[in-house]
Amino acid sequence: MKHSYAGRAAIVGIGATEFSKASGRSELQLALEACAAACADAGVDPRQVNGLSTFTMESNPESEIMRGLGIPELTHFSRIHFGGGAPCATVQYAAMAVASGVADYVLCYRAFNERSGRRFGVGVQDRPAGATAEEAQFAFTSPFGLLTPASWVAMFATRMMHEYGVTSEDFGRVAVADRRHAATNPAAHFYGQPIRLEDHQASRWIVEPLHLLDCCQETDGGQAMLVTTPERARDLAQPAVIVEAAAQGMADDQHMMRSFFRESIVGLPEMGTCARQIWETSGLAPADVKTAVLYDHFTPFVLAQLEEFGFCGPGEAKDFVADGGIELGGRLPVNTHGGQLGEAYLHGMNGIAEGVRQVRGTSVNQVEGAEHVLVTGGTGVPTSALMLGAAG
Amino acid sequence: MSADDLLTRLRALVGQQGPVQSARHPVNLPAIADWCDAMGDGNPVYTDEEAAAKSRHGGIVAPPATLDIWDRPGLPAQPRFRPAAKPPAADPRSRTLRLLEEAGFIGVVAVNSELEIARYLRPGDVVQNTQILDDVSEEKQTALGVGHFVTTRQRYETSDGEHVGDLLFRILKFKPSSGQQSTGTSPAAAAQARPAPDPSPALRPRPGINKDNEALWEGYRNHELRLPRCNGCGRVFFPPSPRCSSCGAFDMGYVVVSGRGTLYSFSVVHHPQVPGFRYPLVVGLVELDGADDGAGRGVRFLADLVGVSPAQAEVGMPLEIEWLDSHPALVEGATDSRGPITVPQFRPATPTRREDTLTAGSVQEGQRLPLWTLPLAPTHIVAGALATRDFQDVHHDRDLAVQKGSKDIFLNINTSLGLMERYVTDWSGPDAAVTALRVRLGAPAYPYMPLTFSGAVKSVDADTGRVVVGVQASNELGPHVTGTVELELQP
Ligand SMILES: [Zn+2]
Numbered sequence: 001m002k003h004s005y006a007g008r009a010a011i012v013g014i015g016a017t018e019f020s021k022a023s024g025r026s027e028l029q030l031a032l033e034a035c036a037a038a039c040a041d042a043g044v045d046p047r048q049v050n051g052l053s054t055f056t057m058e059s060n061p062e063s064e065i066m067r068g069l070g071i072p073e074l075t076h077f078s079r080i081h082f083g084g085g086a087p088c089a090t091v092q093y094a095a096m097a098v099a100s101g102v103a104d105y106v107l108c109y110r111a112f113n114e115r116s117g118r119r120f121g122v123g124v125q126d127r128p129a130g131a132t133a134e135e136a137q138f139a140f141t142s143p144f145g146l147l148t149p150a151s152w153v154a155m156f157a158t159r160m161m162h163e164y165g166v167t168s169e170d171f172g173r174v175a176v177a178d179r180r181h182a183a184t185n186p187a188a189h190f191y192g193q194p195i196r197l198e199d200h201q202a203s204r205w206i207v208e209p210l211h212l213l214d215c216c217q218e219t220d221g222g223q224a225m226l227v228t229t230p231e232r233a234r235d236l237a238q239p240a241v242i243v244e245a246a247a248q249g250m251a252d253d254q255h256m257m258r259s260f261f262r263e264s265i266v267g268l269p270e271m272g273t274c275a276r277q278i279w280e281t282s283g284l285a286p287a288d289v290k291t292a293v294l295y296d297h298f299t300p301f302v303l304a305q306l307e308e309f310g311f312c313g314p315g316e317a318k319d320f321v322a323d324g325g326i327e328l329g330g331r332l333p334v335n336t337h338g339g340q341l342g343e344a345y346l347h348g349m350n351g352i353a354e355g356v357r358q359v360r361g362t363s364v365n366q367v368e369g370a371e372h373v374l375v376t377g378g379t380g381v382p383t384s385a386l387m388l389g390a391a392g
Numbered sequence: 393m394s395a396d397d398l399l400t401r402l403r404a405l406v407g408q409q410g411p412v413q414s415a416r417h418p419v420n421l422p423a424i425a426d427w428c429d430a431m432g433d434g435n436p437v438y439t440d441e442e443a444a445a446k447s448r449h450g451g452i453v454a455p456p457a458t459l460d461i462w463d464r465p466g467l468p469a470q471p472r473f474r475p476a477a478k479p480p481a482a483d484p485r486s487r488t489l490r491l492l493e494e495a496g497f498i499g500v501v502a503v504n505s506e507l508e509i510a511r512y513l514r515p516g517d518v519v520q521n522t523q524i525l526d527d528v529s530e531e532k533q534t535a536l537g538v539g540h541f542v543t544t545r546q547r548y549e550t551s552d553g554e555h556v557g558d559l560l561f562r563i564l565k566f567k568p569s570s571g572q573q574s575t576g577t578s579p580a581a582a583a584q585a586r587p588a589p590d591p592s593p594a595l596r597p598r599p600g601i602n603k604d605n606e607a608l609w610e611g612y613r614n615h616e617l618r619l620p621r622c623n624g625c626g627r628v629f630f631p632p633s634p635r636c637s638s639c640g641a642f643d644m645g646y647v648v649v650s651g652r653g654t655l656y657s658f659s660v661v662h663h664p665q666v667p668g669f670r671y672p673l674v675v676g677l678v679e680l681d682g683a684d685d686g687a688g689r690g691v692r693f694l695a696d697l698v699g700v701s702p703a704q705a706e707v708g709m710p711l712e713i714e715w716l717d718s719h720p721a722l723v724e725g726a727t728d729s730r731g732p733i734t735v736p737q738f739r740p741a742t743p744t745r746r747e748d749t750l751t752a753g754s755v756q757e758g759q760r761l762p763l764w765t766l767p768l769a770p771t772h773i774v775a776g777a778l779a780t781r782d783f784q785d786v787h788h789d790r791d792l793a794v795q796k797g798s799k800d801i802f803l804n805i806n807t808s809l810g811l812m813e814r815y816v817t818d819w820s821g822p823d824a825a826v827t828a829l830r831v832r833l834g835a836p837a838y839p840y841m842p843l844t845f846s847g848a849v850k851s852v853d854a855d856t857g858r859v860v861v862g863v864q865a866s867n868e869l870g871p872h873v874t875g876t877v878e879l880e881l882q883p
Contacts (some may be wrong), residue, residue, distance in 0.1 A: 139601065154659035
């Protein structure tokens with residue numbers, strides 16, 4: 001079924017801090033800098049904002065953002081759970097809010113000192129007795145040493161290799177593409193530092209079958225997007241980037257990055273749930289999409305996403321990524337900003353900004369004819385996706 | 393004395409023979425049975441009159457790995473009762489070792505042990521051996537230090553002179569602290585090398601136990617692998633939930649499953665390293681036997697694997713449960729109100745002993761033997777040492793072993809060979825004839841370090857039935873023994 005708010009909301013401003021390994025500032029300051037920058041990009045006074053949307057993992061409460069931006073009143077504030085699965089859903093909630101008249105301008109934001117502060121890669125640890133369901137969900141993984149996102153993803157990757165004959169080199173091709181794109185993006189952490197497949201293969205193990213270069217970096221920074229209606233967008237500073245479709249997805253026997261108990265663990269059915277809604281709502285097909293931003297905290301799931309969205313058949317992604325298939329000039333350039341492996345790990349929010357730039361035609365690695373850009377949220381987690389497009 | 397002079401004097405001993413050493417008792421059934429118990433060897437040709445009569449041997453035989461145990465001296469007198477110094481041993485190896493020690497080569501380590509079997513021993517055989525000094529190497533630089541390899545060969549006969557086998561034994565006598573300095577470590581690598589975290593299982597992250605999963609954890613304490621089962625419709629599933637998604641019942645029970653299963657997928661964790669685990673850590677997703685989820689597939693369970701190196705982990709490998717009482721100190725009066733935690737782990741499924749015997753024609757070069765992980769307990773080490781009539785205190789007395797600089801008691805060579813023989817004949821079947829057991833000795837096997845045997849067929853001669861199986865037994869310290877077992881099968 002087509003979502004009724006689709007096409008009735010637009011991203012009109014994007015703003016980010018620099019991406020670094022040590023910001024030297026508070027997470028709240030990073031969030032406010034990003035939000036203010038997004039408003040400035042759109043030419044909107046922050047005091048006009050009356051909606052906020054962010055992650056449950058976000059440490060900066062809406063009240064502090066409101067105070068910092070001088071917002072007189074908020075009529076919408078929403079949060080999305082499950083870590084990196086949330087980014088595209090912040091825009092979806094914002095789009096629903098503006099399309100339904102609940103709010104006029106909604107800022108979507110995410111900011112953290114994830115590198116210099118608490119690092120997600122360290123993983124989960126001890127859990128208390130009398131645990132909540134949220135805590136108890138780790139009871140059957142933590143005591144066995146499966147504590148980190150890398151270790152969870154590796155479990156899926158091993159099975160992909162077993163069932164589909166995917167190799168570590170196939171995963172490495174994702175890293176090579178990301179780093180090639182980051183190399184020409186001055187905002188990227190790995191600007192000017194492309195890698196070869198040999199570098200990927202030679203990098204140390206983090207969790208077999210994942211090498212260091214299969215894993216995203218950890219970043220300090222903030223990213224925000226301003227969403228309003230296409231009507232209001234006409235008077236603003238930037239061309240509107242229409243939310244052509246947005247979706248959230250969970251699927252059968254869902255767990256947070258540990259959906260190990262499903263009939264098959266070589267796909268991402270929650271991303272399939274998003275894909276179905278994105279195609280139905282946008283009325284587009286994979287052939288209409290010339291570039292995509294696919295969530296890449298770890299390389300193996302980029303392959304699975306290509307399959308879930310139908311860019312290739314199940315088990316065929318390893319062929320799709322061969323011979324530069326997802327690099328500039330290839331079948332489907334992916335993560336033209338460098339992705340989270342190359343630009344920054346901002347829980348996918350920086351990927352939405354790249355989707356906006358591609359539609360605006362301002363990406364440093366611009367893809368010709370990028371009228372519709374697919375952007376996805378976290379993989380392995382309950383997730384979200386967006387189709388962005390130019391105003392008609 | 394110059395090195396050349398020393399070598400000349402050592403070489404003069406080569407070829408010399410020692411006195412004949414004779415067994416005090418004939419090969420006998422009780423000692424064979426004790427050996428079989430210690431090794432866990434169920435081969436009926438050693439203990440079952442009827443089965444043995446039908447075998448190639450025509451009657452009960454002693455396990456071939458026992459060749460060199462029968463004529464060993466018994467338990468030596470304890471030091472405080474020991475009479476005044478005995479005259480120094482006159483056999484050529486002892487004389488060689490004395491010469492080397494006088495020259496400063498005071499360290500000793502066993503390097504190779506090779507048993508060649510001419511014929512299986514039978515109850516009633518009285519065994520004797522004569523030692524020949526086979527070789528003394530020139531001075532060599534080894535990782536332990538400069539030293540000489542000393543090789544002896546012992547020829548085993550029955551008391552009436554029938555040749556039954558030979559033992560080649562090689563030791564290294566070395567000058568301690570003359571080993572090669574490690575020059576290959578870069579300062580950067582040295583800075584990166586952090587000490588491994590404390591692997592004590594008590595330091596593992598605790599599970600969040602609550603009303604929805606406590607029945608499972610209660611079962612683990614009793615070494616019972618429970619899975620949630622709906623009392624309404626009988627559905628078995630995992631992980632737990634208070635409501636059955638099939639029938640809607642809130643009435644949750646459990647089933648107890650065997651803990652056997654197959655590896656569905658795995659991760660090998662290298663970083664980050666946290667207390668409570670040894671790295672690299674192999675964590676497995678296991679499809680359990682006997683726990684059909686109703687859709688015809690086994691319910692999956694997740695736990696770390698024991699005795700499986702990263703290279704040995706393989707999707708589809710058979711596994712069985714092992715229990716880790718991760719907080720043994722936290723019983724009554726514990727510092728943690730939650731009390732002891734027991735966690736399931738999986739090890740390679742213990743291979744079953746083959747009842748019939750493979751023919752050489754049915755064996756392929758490169759064919760792998762199933763892994764066998766022995767959770768080595770002190771009892772294995774002590775029982776093995778005594779059953780192989782090896783009364784050196786480092787194999788049965790922890791205090792003395794520690795006093796002598798060892799971490800703990802450790803497995804003696806004859807038990808390693810016995811386990812290796814069992815591993816291969818359990819695979820080949822009872823009527824394979826072992827013609828040789830050859831090993832290079834490596835890291836010691838201490839108690840509580842699971843010892844994993846792996847093997848692969850190195851060569852097959854279908855005409856003669858001669859099959860050579862390469863075997864390695866490793867623990868967390870590295871390879872313990874690496875070698876071959878040579879078999880004769882029916883062509
Ligand atoms: Zn039920």
